Amino acid sequence: MQEYRVMLIEASRIMMERLSSVVRGTRDFQLVSRYKEPREALGQGGVFMPNLILLDIDVAENMQFVHEFVRVFPQAGILCLSGQWDADIASEVVKSGAKGYLIKPFTSEELIAAMDTFGKSGMGTVSEVMTFFSPKGKSGKTTLIANLALALAKRTQQNVAVIDADLQFGDMAVFFNLNPQSTVVEAVRDIKFLSPITLNSYFMPIGEHVRVLCGTKRPELAEGVDPQGLKALVNMARSLFRYILIDVPPAFNPISITAAEAADQVYLVAMMSGGFEIEHMRRALEIFKDWPDCAERVKTIFTRVEPCTQETEQRLEKELGYPIYGAVPNEYLLVSAAANNGRMAVDIKPDSPLARSVERLAIKICNNQHKVV
Amino acid sequence: MAEDIRRGIIITVFSTAAAVGKTLVSINMAAELAKHKYKVCIIDLDLQFGDVCNFLQLTPQKTIYDAQLAMTEDFSGFAAAEYITPYEFQEINFSVLAAPVKLEESYNITAQAVLTAISQLRNAYDYIVLDTTAGFSELNLAVMDVSTIITFIGIVDFIPTIKNMKIGYDTMRGIGYEKNKIRFVLNRSNSKTLIELQDVEQLLEERFYHVLPNEFTTAVESIHKGVPLVLYPEKNNLGRSMEELVGKYTNRLQENSKGNASLSSWLKKFFK
Numbered sequence: 001m002q003e004y005r006v007m008l009i010e011a012s013r014i015m016m017e018r019l020s021s022v023v024r025g026t027r028d029f030q031l032v033s034r035y036k037e038p039r040e041a042l043g044q045g046g047v048f049m050p051n052l053i054l055l056d057i058d059v060a061e062n063m064q065f066v067h068e069f070v071r072v073f074p075q076a077g078i079l080c081l082s083g084q085w086d087a088d089i090a091s092e093v094v095k096s097g098a099k100g101y102l103i104k105p106f107t108s109e110e111l112i113a114a115m116d117t118f119g120k121s122g123m124g125t126v127s128e129v130m131t132f133f134s135p136k137g138k139s140g141k142t143t144l145i146a147n148l149a150l151a152l153a154k155r156t157q158q159n160v161a162v163i164d165a166d167l168q169f170g171d172m173a174v175f176f177n178l179n180p181q182s183t184v185v186e187a188v189r190d191i192k193f194l195s196p197i198t199l200n201s202y203f204m205p206i207g208e209h210v211r212v213l214c215g216t217k218r219p220e221l222a223e224g225v226d227p228q229g230l231k232a233l234v235n236m237a238r239s240l241f242r243y244i245l246i247d248v249p250p251a252f253n254p255i256s257i258t259a260a261e262a263a264d265q266v267y268l269v270a271m272m273s274g275g276f277e278i279e280h281m282r283r284a285l286e287i288f289k290d291w292p293d294c295a296e297r298v299k300t301i302f303t304r305v306e307p308c309t310q311e312t313e314q315r316l317e318k319e320l321g322y323p324i325y326g327a328v329p330n331e332y333l334l335v336s337a338a339a340n341n342g343r344m345a346v347d348i349k350p351d352s353p354l355a356r357s358v359e360r361l362a363i364k365i366c367n368n369q370h371k372v373v
Numbered sequence: 374m375a376e377d378i379r380r381g382i383i384i385t386v387f388s389t390a391a392a393v394g395k396t397l398v399s400i401n402m403a404a405e406l407a408k409h410k411y412k413v414c415i416i417d418l419d420l421q422f423g424d425v426c427n428f429l430q431l432t433p434q435k436t437i438y439d440a441q442l443a444m445t446e447d448f449s450g451f452a453a454a455e456y457i458t459p460y461e462f463q464e465i466n467f468s469v470l471a472a473p474v475k476l477e478e479s480y481n482i483t484a485q486a487v488l489t490a491i492s493q494l495r496n497a498y499d500y501i502v503l504d505t506t507a508g509f510s511e512l513n514l515a516v517m518d519v520s521t522i523i524t525f526i527g528i529v530d531f532i533p534t535i536k537n538m539k540i541g542y543d544t545m546r547g548i549g550y551e552k553n554k555i556r557f558v559l560n561r562s563n564s565k566t567l568i569e570l571q572d573v574e575q576l577l578e579e580r581f582y583h584v585l586p587n588e589f590t591t592a593v594e595s596i597h598k599g600v601p602l603v604l605y606p607e608k609n610n611l612g613r614s615m616e617e618l619v620g621k622y623t624n625r626l627q628e629n630s631k632g633n634a635s636l637s638s639w640l641k642k643f644f645k
Contacts, residue, residue: 135422136506137391169390169537174536283476340532
């Protein structure tokens with residue numbers, strides 16, 4: 001079990017006492033030294049061999065010292081402390097070398113959770129948000145998202161989040177066989193008071209690297225989700241997860257539009273069902289073509305494609321008048337069996353054509369060029 | 374006499390899950406009613422991605438967008454019937470009030486405008502069939518409030534769909550729609566699913582009002598031909614089943630006459 005030797009830098013006397021008592025009271029954490037300001041800590045702290053530095057950055061100049069702490073204590077992890085969450089500042093301190101950001105005052109549980117989350121990989125500077133949009137329901141996107149999330153996590157060993165913003169009838173909970181205590185409704189409602197660590201607790205874990213924020217079980221609650229709150233949630237989630245996959249209600253509505261705008265990539269998904277799917281996709285694409293970066297940012301995926309061959313893809317591409325990023329074959333029985341049992345197709349039959357096509361998509365996504373957040 | 378006033382019957386075709394066959398059922402109901410010489414209007418309330426005109430190979434002359442525009446410009450002069458597009462197949466005809474042509478036109482369509490159109494149209498038609506998008510939208514709730522019958526379509530494919538159907542039904546009862554107003558229709562039954570019909574009925578604690586068989590190929594053919602199944606000269610199972618479904622709906626005429634009989638015998642008692 002990891003033993004933390006903590007050095008605390010905090011200007012306010014009262015807050016210092018408070019935080020000290022929390023650190024002392026936390027199992028496997030030892031408070032080895034404390035200082036009111038960074039210079040003293042840098043000069044004197046070495047004697048105590050800290051491996052975890054908690055640095056208050058509400059004092060404006062303290063932020064500049066993060067670099068120095070990294071230099072002087074290369075073996076220590078640095079968590080910056082602040083009274084409130086600020087995505088820009090968080091991003092900056094992490095770029096300077098801090099592992100993470102913690103809201104003070106914190107509890108023992110939050111401190112432990114912070115080290116669990118940030119301890120291994122550090123807070124993300126790079127995060128890719130993907131919104132899966134479909135013109136009409138029953139596009140296969142929920143299945144796609146669930147399986148893709150698992151495939152990405154397996155391939156990259158990084159943290160992956162699924163956010164089910166298909167509020168009225170989001171099926172992620174059923175697909176993953178979850179009975180969530182908290183859903184996207186509560187998370188968005190509470191977002192103003194949350195920080196990454198506390199937001200993380202609204203997600204349900206699936207295995208080591210995947211977490212799911214489920215949609216609401218009750219349609220009448222869906223009304224109360226504020227799109228701006230959802231946007232804030234997504235932005236905060238960027239510091240926790242390397243990949244974020246968002247499921248949204250079909251067609252253009254405040255939620256789907258907000259999630260699309262907040263995303264790095266938008267995937268338009270439709271299921272081949274012998275109807276007018278291609279027309280609907282074309283119609284939806286017209287709206288996205290207004291985006292100046294549409295070509296790089298908006299991709300199309302068709303599901304239930306049979307036969308799922310290069311030839312079919314080329315034919316579809318021609319009909320659609322837009323490139324096709326991926327095609328998923330028809331494996332209806334596999335998908336149903338999986339959904340009926342709360343398991344994923346990629347788990348039940350990893351060698352199936354469906355699983356392999358999801359794998360191909362995961363590889364493509366991993367190789368995407370990404371902007372550093 | 375009171376019985377002579379035409380009050381159009383409004384049938385909303387609704388579901389909680391997408392892709393259950395609402396549009397196909399809607400156009401076939403309209404066509405079958407038209408076949409029996411009723412005046413029918415179908416309104417496409419899937420405003421962004423409606424398929425009514427696609428499935429009928431119709432290019433609408435005017436749409437609900439034009440209707441709303443006219444309403445706002447000159448309410449007193451507005452006549453909803455001027456905004457319909459006629460569908461005709463071998464002397465069987467019905468009217469279509471189409472969804473907007475452009476996506477941007479769909480954003481500002483209000484529930485109020487739709488209700489106004491419906492209230493006018495019901496004076497000119499025997500039946501108004503409303504095709505909707507899945508789910509409890511403001512628009513859907515508004516039209517279900519004024520509907521005579523809500524045809525709730527479900528399919529039995531896998532657990533998430535059935536779960537949603539159950540939640541949907543419970544929600545509807547919670548909203549206050551009476552049991553008699555909601556008619557559960559199971560579509561695509563006997564398709565290759567892993568779930569039994571009886572299990573679903575048990576889960577829902579409801580019997581299905583009608584069950585439509587699964588004939589995927591026929592259905593796909595129909596929508597690309599632009600001809601409703603019930604209008605095919607050669608009978609197929611699905612078409613026949615749709616005809617039966619509509620037959621159950623039009624039996625209300627029989628019910629009414631029963632009602633009148635009891636009324637007059639009650640009146641008679643008064644004058645003894």
